[in-house]
Amino acid sequence: MSETPEPSEKTDFIREIIAKDIAEKTHDGAVITRFPPEPNGYLHIGHAKSICLNFGIAQEGSNRRCHLRFDDTNPTKEEQEYVDSIVEDIRWLGFDWGEHLYFASDYFDQLYAWAVHLIEAGKAYVEDLSADEIRAHRGSLTDPGKDSPYRDRAIPENLDLFARMRNGEFKDGEKVLRAKIDMAHPNLNMRDPVLYRILHQSHHRTGDKWCIYPIYDFAHGQSDAIEHITHSICTLEFENHRPLYDWFIENLPVPSRPRQYEFARLNLTYTIMSKRKLLQLVQEGHVHGWNDPRMPTLSGLRRRGFTPKAIRDFCTRVGVTKFNSVSDIALLEHSVKEDLNKCAPRVMAVLRPLKVVIENYPEDKSEELEAVNNPEDPEAGNRKIPFSRVLYLEQDDFMEDPPKKFFRLAPGREVRLRYAYFITCTEVVKDDDGNVVELRCTYDPATKGGDAPDGRKVKATLHWVSAGHALDTEVRLYDRLFTAENPDAAEEGKTFLDYLNPDSLEVLSGCKLEPSLKAAQPGDRVQFERLGYFCVDEQDFVPERPVFNRTVTLRDAWAKISGKKR
Numbered sequence: 253m254s255e256t257p258e259p260s261e262k263t264d265f266i267r268e269i270i271a272k273d274i275a276e277k278t279h280d281g282a283v284i285t286r287f288p289p290e291p292n293g294y295l296h297i298g299h300a301k302s303i304c305l306n307f308g309i310a311q312e313g314s315n316r317r318c319h320l321r322f323d324d325t326n327p328t329k330e331e332q333e334y335v336d337s338i339v340e341d342i343r344w345l346g347f348d349w350g351e352h353l354y355f356a357s358d359y360f361d362q363l364y365a366w367a368v369h370l371i372e373a374g375k376a377y378v379e380d381l382s383a384d385e386i387r388a389h390r391g392s393l394t395d396p397g398k399d400s401p402y403r404d405r406a407i408p409e410n411l412d413l414f415a416r417m418r419n420g421e422f423k424d425g426e427k428v429l430r431a432k433i434d435m436a437h438p439n440l441n442m443r444d445p446v447l448y449r450i451l452h453q454s455h456h457r458t459g460d461k462w463c464i465y466p467i468y469d470f471a472h473g474q475s476d477a478i479e480h481i482t483h484s485i486c487t488l489e490f491e492n493h494r495p496l497y498d499w500f501i502e503n504l505p506v507p508s509r510p511r512q513y514e515f516a517r518l519n520l521t522y523t524i525m526s527k528r529k530l531l532q533l534v535q536e537g538h539v540h541g542w543n544d545p546r547m548p549t550l551s552g553l554r555r556r557g558f559t560p561k562a563i564r565d566f567c568t569r570v571g572v573t574k575f576n577s578v579s580d581i582a583l584l585e586h587s588v589k590e591d592l593n594k595c596a597p598r599v600m601a602v603l604r605p606l607k608v609v610i611e612n613y614p615e616d617k618s619e620e621l622e623a624v625n626n627p628e629d630p631e632a633g634n635r636k637i638p639f640s641r642v643l644y645l646e647q648d649d650f651m652e653d654p655p656k657k658f659f660r661l662a663p664g665r666e667v668r669l670r671y672a673y674f675i676t677c678t679e680v681v682k683d684d685d686g687n688v689v690e691l692r693c694t695y696d697p698a699t700k701g702g703d704a705p706d707g708r709k710v711k712a713t714l715h716w717v718s719a720g721h722a723l724d725t726e727v728r729l730y731d732r733l734f735t736a737e738n739p740d741a742a743e744e745g746k747t748f749l750d751y752l753n754p755d756s757l758e759v760l761s762g763c764k765l766e767p768s769l770k771a772a773q774p775g776d777r778v779q780f781e782r783l784g785y786f787c788v789d790e791q792d793f794v795p796e797r798p799v800f801n802r803t804v805t806l807r808d809a810w811a812k813i814s815g816k817k818r
């Protein structure tokens with residue numbers, strides 16, 4: 253049973269505002285949110301927080317919906333590949349926008365008309381200063397800015413120049429359109445912000461129709477207004493953009509008046525989330541693509557074996573607040589373990605095999621033993637696993653000269669093989685270098701199923717796989733991508749790349765898995781008993797010989813931290 257309430261039962265300051273707005277019929281009782289990704293990268297776990305919030309709210313009552321709107325105002329970094337991946341990832345998380353898929357680029361004509369509207373009202377002007385000069389004129393938090401010499405251009409001249417910007421008569425950076433607000437405003441965003449820039453660049457949707465593009469701030473609120481968004485929810489860094497957001501809404505003939513609310517973005521230990529840095533990891537080959545299972549992207553987490561439910565549960569647990577904080581990655585790992593514990597079938601897999609010969613078991617015999625698929629799920633039933641004379645055990649489960657607290661197999665010692673028999677190690681076979689290459693054991697036929705009729709006990713139960721039946725395949729052990737809790741806070745002379753974990757991926761070949769796994773399909777999730785949760789890699793899938801990725805080990809750091817015993 254989950255100890256955390258379902259999203260709809262958990263409230264936060266945004267849901268409280270919404271409840272009040274509904275009660276007061278502020279937007280005629282409607283709630284329309286949106287998730288507005290820029291298609292310049294793949295979605296990551298931080299986006300999931302925003303998706304779960306926006307789409308979650310829309311699911312929590314009638315007269316509500318959530319739009320998916322691509323904020324595609326910067327053609328230099330945007331691509332269709334990203335649009336497609338974003339659509340796929342949000343669907344995978346379990347959310348649906350129905351008919352309401354939009355692109356800011358759909359509104360370019362309207363935004364242009366509104367820019368003209370501002371010029372006509374004497375509230376925007378064409379600027380000839382360069383980007384550097386504009387910056388130099390901007391002032392600082394303590395000093396007011398300086399008016400541009402072009403600020404008082406006549407309206408007809410501005411209209412003419414803006415039309416010529418659109419017609420492609422000027423080069424990139426030669427001119428911009430700025431709002432005429434207040435160069436001494438205490439909020440720097442209000443000091444005549446740029447509205448349009450010249451970019452002779454094809455757009456992934458509008459092609460070569462435009463060579464001027466609106467700045468994000470000029471597109472965002474107006475897009476919200478066009479779509480009749482009621483609650484425009486964004487992260488805290490936009491808090492000081494809100495006066496500008498409101499200024500546009502007040503000074504343009506927009507069809508509705510959305511309101512902006514800000515919440516704290518998700519930060520996670522041992523993780524970076526800047527798309528620029530994630531792109532760098534991909535481009536420089538530190539990982540194998542955006543969906544590398546070590547990436548914090550949704551496609552990476554999916555390939556790693558995370559379930560949509562685990563990610564949604566995690567977002568609920570993290571909650572929505574106005575204060576920036578850092579969440580523990582152990583909580584994310586805990587969320588996936590909790591979900592998989594309920595739904596992942598248990599199987600046996602030996603990752604680093606050590607050959608074992610049961611000397612008193614007949615050579616030509618094999619038998620089928622009964623195994624429980626999932627002790628947490630009575631409906632999951634049983635399966636048969638083959639047992640025979642030659643088996644594999646985990647190398648770690650044997651020590652020739654064991655220290656005191658090692659209770660697993662050792663010379664002369666008896667242990668239980670899960671679902672099978674008690675075995676006793678009688679001989680250790682070594683190669684010329686002294687490495688253990690094989691164990692000779694005997695089994696007690698009276699202990700079939702794993703219990704001794706005479707009541708004698710053993711201190712360990714080991715997993716095993718029958719050698720003649722095993723699936724021989726590759727298993728990839730993934731670990732955290734960074735060794736530092738906050739890779740972004742690099743010491744002097746270092747960058748986040750200096751904290752990459754050299755052991756974040758270990759590829760094991762020749763692993764021996766129980767034969768039922770030959771039928772495993774891409775994305776299937778299982779627990780390898782005693783080792784962790786694993787899933788079939790989607791990308792490198794080979795029928796009959798699936799490759800497995802480790803999602804997480806069974807150690808639960810979060811349960812320890814939070815003092816809960818599992």
Ligand code: ATP
Binds near residue numbers: 298299302486526
């Ligand atoms: P960048 O990495 O370039 O800053 P971004 O993370 O802002 O980009 P967008 O595509 O603009 O990427 O984000 C879409 C939405 O997701 C925005 O509303 C943004 O506030 C939200 N979002 C992005 N990162 C996080 C995060 N870490 N936590 C919560 N919400 C986030």
Ligand code: MG
Binds near residue numbers: 290
């Ligand atoms: Mg952004």
